Amino acid sequence: MSKEEILVVRKNGPLKGEVYISGAKNSALPILAASLLASEEVILDEVPKLKDIEVMVEILRSLNAKVEYITETSLRIDSSNVDKFETPFELMDKMRASFIVMGPLLAKFGHAVTKAPGGCNIGKRPIDLHLKGFEALGAQTTMNHEEISSKTKNGLTGNVIYLDFPSVGATENIMMAATMAEGETVIENAAKEPEIVDLASFLSKMGANIIGAGTSNIIIKGVEKLKGTRHTIVPDRIEAATYMLAAAITGGDILIKNVLGSHIRPVIAKLIEIGAKVEEIEDDDMIRVKASKKLKSTSIKTLPYPGFPTDVQSQFMALMTVCKGESSVVETVFENRFMHVDELKKMGAAIITEGNRAVIVGVDKLHGAEVKATDLRAGAALILAGLVADGETKISDIYHIDRGYSDLIEKFTKLGALIERKQVN
Numbered sequence: 001m002s003k004e005e006i007l008v009v010r011k012n013g014p015l016k017g018e019v020y021i022s023g024a025k026n027s028a029l030p031i032l033a034a035s036l037l038a039s040e041e042v043i044l045d046e047v048p049k050l051k052d053i054e055v056m057v058e059i060l061r062s063l064n065a066k067v068e069y070i071t072e073t074s075l076r077i078d079s080s081n082v083d084k085f086e087t088p089f090e091l092m093d094k095m096r097a098s099f100i101v102m103g104p105l106l107a108k109f110g111h112a113v114t115k116a117p118g119g120c121n122i123g124k125r126p127i128d129l130h131l132k133g134f135e136a137l138g139a140q141t142t143m144n145h146e147e148i149s150s151k152t153k154n155g156l157t158g159n160v161i162y163l164d165f166p167s168v169g170a171t172e173n174i175m176m177a178a179t180m181a182e183g184e185t186v187i188e189n190a191a192k193e194p195e196i197v198d199l200a201s202f203l204s205k206m207g208a209n210i211i212g213a214g215t216s217n218i219i220i221k222g223v224e225k226l227k228g229t230r231h232t233i234v235p236d237r238i239e240a241a242t243y244m245l246a247a248a249i250t251g252g253d254i255l256i257k258n259v260l261g262s263h264i265r266p267v268i269a270k271l272i273e274i275g276a277k278v279e280e281i282e283d284d285d286m287i288r289v290k291a292s293k294k295l296k297s298t299s300i301k302t303l304p305y306p307g308f309p310t311d312v313q314s315q316f317m318a319l320m321t322v323c324k325g326e327s328s329v330v331e332t333v334f335e336n337r338f339m340h341v342d343e344l345k346k347m348g349a350a351i352i353t354e355g356n357r358a359v360i361v362g363v364d365k366l367h368g369a370e371v372k373a374t375d376l377r378a379g380a381a382l383i384l385a386g387l388v389a390d391g392e393t394k395i396s397d398i399y400h401i402d403r404g405y406s407d408l409i410e411k412f413t414k415l416g417a418l419i420e421r422k423q424v425n
């Protein structure tokens, strides 16, 4: 019988100290894919050490890109020998962001063959907006069983593309496809996430002509060629928010380094509203979060950026389970992002859901239990709950957590948490 790894978390009082935030997973993944477009060497700094990044590196290598680690978090990528436009299906299954290589491959070869991506099971997550965008640029899509093929006869041509929803992935894929298209592309109702801005800034350093990233209208004027560059990945706002919530739930005092407050305004606002102290030290990209008393209830509603991030919803709900009074959460981005609710209830949380709304009544105490990381951020929520629960919290299916948190055990342990990985049968 093969051994499985679990996380064991035990209560150890308030977390205190400093934590350094890694580069953003959701920036590094599309930027790695975009490096396929460079005719020269690209160097990326602050690449987080994550399973998803390993998968993306494998995808690039399978296409014949040369990828080497200069340091643990810096990568050199040479795509000059990339000669394939077909991605290995077994890698596509491993994460959602695998589909993001489609845009660059289409731009480079006028043809990309792949399959629908895997990733966290937090909703239906179709790819229709990506494909509509490619088609508007002149590609034809065919689907045969699992295979998705997008192909253009005479190269891509710029167009105006209105997105029915400001999809992060579709905005990124279309933006990358359009960088070398003939003429001008306008993405209307584009996603405005900081990761979109980071990708656009990387592409611009490579010589792409992009304006408006970070607003609803992105204009891309096609260029002939993209060159090499060096780029530092923006800090991970979701990882930062998770440690801010760790300070809040344990009544601790954590200095979070390498974080941009402007990227997580809703989380800061909600923490202040419920009674935590949040100090932004902007010149040094630091935020200190302190909580000395029991925090109050509140309500959150997830929305595309700059609204409250869906990727912090589960972790914030974990905090609400021990706040004073009745809180509520409305999830509007994904249809199935309450899987952590049943797990938190096993730990004594009082939560009722109806459709996309959850009502959370704060309890005095949580207790340890055997729980499952049903998806990446659900796993993070269970760690937060485990930090204040009596007894042992045993979290299984932690491969989800490894997709998104760099040096998790080291970072939490340094803050005083009792958290360890264990092998079980």
Ligand SMILES: CC(=O)N[C@H]1[C@@H](OP(=O)(O)OP(=O)(O)OC[C@H]2O[C@@H](n3ccc(=O)[nH]c3=O)[C@H](O)[C@@H]2O)O[C@H](CO)[C@@H](O)[C@@H]1O
Binding pocket: 025, 026, 027, 029, 096, 097, 123, 124, 125, 126, 127, 128, 129, 130, 131, 165, 166, 167, 168, 169, 170, 191, 310, 311, 333, 334, 335
């Ligand atoms: C690798 C990465 O960056 N992942 C992030 C990205 O995911 P991802 O790019 O998959 O998220 P999207 O913004 O595309 O999805 C948002 C909503 O749009 C829907 N949709 C999306 C595409 C499409 O073609 N059709 C469609 O209907 C989705 O089902 C979902 O309900 O943004 C999400 C929303 O901030 C985050 O939770 C993920 O962490």
Ligand SMILES: C=C(OP(=O)(O)O)C(=O)O
Binding pocket: 026, 095, 096, 097, 119, 120, 122, 311, 376, 377, 404
């Ligand atoms: C949902 C997430 O990731 P992905 O889109 O890669 O599944 C996430 O980062 O919370």
